[in-house]
Amino acid sequence: xxxxxxxxxxxxxxxxxxxxxxxxxxxxxPPWPGRVTRDWAFxxxxxxxxxxxxxxxxxxxxxxxxxxxxxxFHARIDADGTEHVENDDAGDHVGHGTACAGIVRxxxxxxxxxxxxxxxxxxxxxxxxxxxxxxxxVQQNFDVISMSLSTAKREVSTVLHDxxxxxxxxxxxxxxxxxxxxxxxxxxxxxxxxSVGSHAGRDPYELYWNxxxxxxxxxPGIDVRIxxxxxxxxxxxxxxxxxxxxxxxxxxxxxxxPWLNPYQVKFVLQQTASNGHPRE
Amino acid sequence: MxxxxxxxxxxxxxxxxxxxxxxxxGAAGCSIMRFDHADATLVFEGVSxxxxxxxxxxxxxxxxxxxxxxxxxxxxxxxxxxxxxxFAIEIARSAGYMPTTxxxxxxxxxxxxxxxxxxxxxxxxxASGPDAMRLLALIAAHAASTLAMLNDIASNxxxxxxxxxxxxxxxxxxxxxxLRASRRDAALALLEALERLLKTT
Numbered sequence: 001x002x003x004x005x006x007x008x009x010x011x012x013x014x015x016x017x018x019x020x021x022x023x024x025x026x027x028x029x030p031p032w033p034g035r036v037t038r039d040w041a042f043x044x045x046x047x048x049x050x051x052x053x054x055x056x057x058x059x060x061x062x063x064x065x066x067x068x069x070x071x072x073f074h075a076r077i078d079a080d081g082t083e084h085v086e087n088d089d090a091g092d093h094v095g096h097g098t099a100c101a102g103i104v105r106x107x108x109x110x111x112x113x114x115x116x117x118x119x120x121x122x123x124x125x126x127x128x129x130x131x132x133x134x135x136x137x138v139q140q141n142f143d144v145i146s147m148s149l150s151t152a153k154r155e156v157s158t159v160l161h162d163x164x165x166x167x168x169x170x171x172x173x174x175x176x177x178x179x180x181x182x183x184x185x186x187x188x189x190x191x192x193x194x195s196v197g198s199h200a201g202r203d204p205y206e207l208y209w210n211x212x213x214x215x216x217x218x219x220p221g222i223d224v225r226i227x228x229x230x231x232x233x234x235x236x237x238x239x240x241x242x243x244x245x246x247x248x249x250x251x252x253x254x255x256x257x258p259w260l261n262p263y264q265v266k267f268v269l270q271q272t273a274s275n276g277h278p279r280e
Numbered sequence: 281m282x283x284x285x286x287x288x289x290x291x292x293x294x295x296x297x298x299x300x301x302x303x304x305x306g307a308a309g310c311s312i313m314r315f316d317h318a319d320a321t322l323v324f325e326g327v328s329x330x331x332x333x334x335x336x337x338x339x340x341x342x343x344x345x346x347x348x349x350x351x352x353x354x355x356x357x358x359x360x361x362x363x364x365x366x367f368a369i370e371i372a373r374s375a376g377y378m379p380t381t382x383x384x385x386x387x388x389x390x391x392x393x394x395x396x397x398x399x400x401x402x403x404x405x406x407a408s409g410p411d412a413m414r415l416l417a418l419i420a421a422h423a424a425s426t427l428a429m430l431n432d433i434a435s436n437x438x439x440x441x442x443x444x445x446x447x448x449x450x451x452x453x454x455x456x457x458x459l460r461a462s463r464r465d466a467a468l469a470l471l472e473a474l475e476r477l478l479k480t481t
Contacts, residue, residue: 057342057351094342095367096352119351120342126351149352152391177354181417183388185353200409222409223359232364237357237409 030259036271038205042252047108049258050143050251054104055133056097058090059115065102065227072115075133083132088117095228099236100148100244102227107204107248111255114142119149127153131160134187138167143254146247147176148240150185160187168192168262173254175247177239178215189214194250194266198222198242205249209273217269219245286437290430291335294326297426301419302328305412306403308379312387312423314395314431315341315350322346322396325427345382346396353393355385355416383412385420389428397423 018026033040051070061069074088092098092115101113118133119126130151137145145167151160164187167174176188178197188195198221199208208218221242223235246269253260253268260268270276294312301310311334312326321338341350344367348356359381361367367382379400387395397420407415456464 094347094351095364096348149354151353152388152393154391177352179354180413181355181385181388182421185388198410198413228364228367230364234361234363234367235359237359237413238354240352240354240356 030257035277036268038272041268041272042205042249042256045108045252045256047111047248047251047255049110049112050108050255051112051114051140052104052108052144052146052247052251053114053116053137053140053142054097054101055116055118055130055137055145055147056092056100056149057094057119058088058092058097058117059101059113060092060095060098060227060229061115062091063098063102063227063229063231065105065233066098066113067105067109068113069101070112070114072117073133073136074117075129075136077128077132081128083128083135085116085133085136088115090117092117092229094119096148096240098229099226100146100240100247103224103241103244104146104248104251107245108251108255111248111251114140127151127156131156131163134160134163138163138170138172141170142172144173144175144247144250146244147174147187148243150177150179150188152183152185154184157186161190163187164190164192171261173247173250173262173265175243175250177243180239192262194246194262194269196221196239196243196246198237198239204245205272207246207249207269207273208275209270216266217246217273218242219249221245286433290434291325293426293430294423295328295332296326297419297423298326298328301397301399301423304406304415304419305383305399306406307399308401309377310397310399312395312397312427313346314427315387315393322350325395345384346398349384349386349396349398350393353386353388355383355413355420357381357383357412383416385416387420387424387427389424394424394431395427 059066059069072088073085075085077083097115116133116137118130164174173194175194175196178188178195179185187193195214195216197215197218199218200222201220204220210216210218219242221239222237224241225233226236226241228234250265253265298310298312309331310328311324313322314325316323320341322341324334324337327334341347345356345358358367361382362378362380381401383399383402385397386393387397456467459467
């Protein structure tokens with residue numbers, strides 16, 4: 001299937017104003033607890049019913065840590081610039097997407113995983129392929145899009161900005177790896193994205209909220225056990241793996257509280273962080 | 281300085297940088313690879329002492345841990361690569377050395393990944409976890425600037441080769457630089473005479 005760059009991603013009919021009569025007809029938000037705890041946020045959740053997209057190098061669905069993959073797709077760009085997202089049976093010969101998918105699955109065992117392959121050896125044109133894959137994923141209204149990658153390509157920065165804003169209003173949570181190098185890269189620095197760095201803790205549910213963004217949360221990303229294609233496992237360090245942890249947590253939260261929109265999910269993540277409340 | 285020595289000096293610079301990275305991390309090896317976009321490969325351009333046989337070796341840019349860094353544009357450390365030998369096969373095949381830990385980080389310049397810096401079996405007492413990542417980022421920034429500058433110099437050199445008028449200038453420069461001092465003075469006098477002749481016609 002092909003995607004069209006500038007259609008089908010605009011917000012639905014905008015409501016520019018609200019009459020007094022209509023105000024009373026707006027649905028009220030479900031009740032919040034007095035204090036948002038981990039138990040309220042995702043206790044008992046398995047991620048069932050949520051759809052998570054792994055935007056990466058593909059996923060090896062045969063790995064026991066990954067489990068079933070509902071769909072696998074590959075984004076590519078024609079010479080004339082036409083974007084395509086097609087069924088993909090290439091698996092994951094790079095291994096990075098499989099590692100991230102395994103972490104998401106470890107936290108949210110019953111979520112639905114979809115792979116969109118946007119990475120290959122050709123760095124040139126990769127920015128456009130990444131944007132094409134993200135555009136398609138946003139159009140599919142996934143609950144979570146996990147992006148353990150970034151691009152330094154300024155030429156796609158505006159497109160990515162528009163796409164993550166669009167995802168935000170579609171209620172899709174985009175979780176993206178922060179860069180820990182002095183390099184400007186995208187899209188993790190945009191406010192509509194949940195940006196993630198690493199901490200060295202072992203508790204997969206432990207988050208730290210960063211009061212000084214653009215990195216908003218720190219999750220386990222140091223010496224993490226990851227799945228690699230062929231049924232193997234290694235230990236690795238990187239914000240990529242911290243990002244997958246937060247994607248898994250988002251799937252758990254969204255499964256238990258489907259009404260939460262992206263800013264409310266960010267608030268829940270902040271509240272369930274180890275420094276989310278005053279220290280007693 | 282001729283082309284060969286210029287290329288040699290570029291490699292010496294990158295090798296000394298790899299030696300520096302190796303020393304800072306107390307590692308078993310450090311390398312700087314250039315991303316060759318023409319055939320989507322990574323090429324070893326600078327290696328720490330003892331790994332010279334890797335210089336010029338190419339492998340696909342999405343292969344191994346270096347491939348992770350190049351394709352995701354994110355730094356990564358893998359601490360038990362021997363559990364999955366394909367991660368280190370590009371090194372092992374060429375160097376006969378199988379590392380346990382590999383750190384790799386992309387080298388980015390002007391919006392583009394131009395290479396990868398890789399460190400093998402660093403000493404965890406030198407740096408580990410987030411500290412290792414921070415140190416890696418500092419060295420990578422230095423390596424990226426160096427590699428970008430050397431790429432620019434190499435492209436300018438190639439451009440000179442491609443210009444017919446400049447080929448003559450380049451040949452003359454090489455001839456002059458290869459002469460003994462007394463003969464060079466004579467050659468320069470001849471050149472001045474030629475210049476006067478050409479200006480008057």
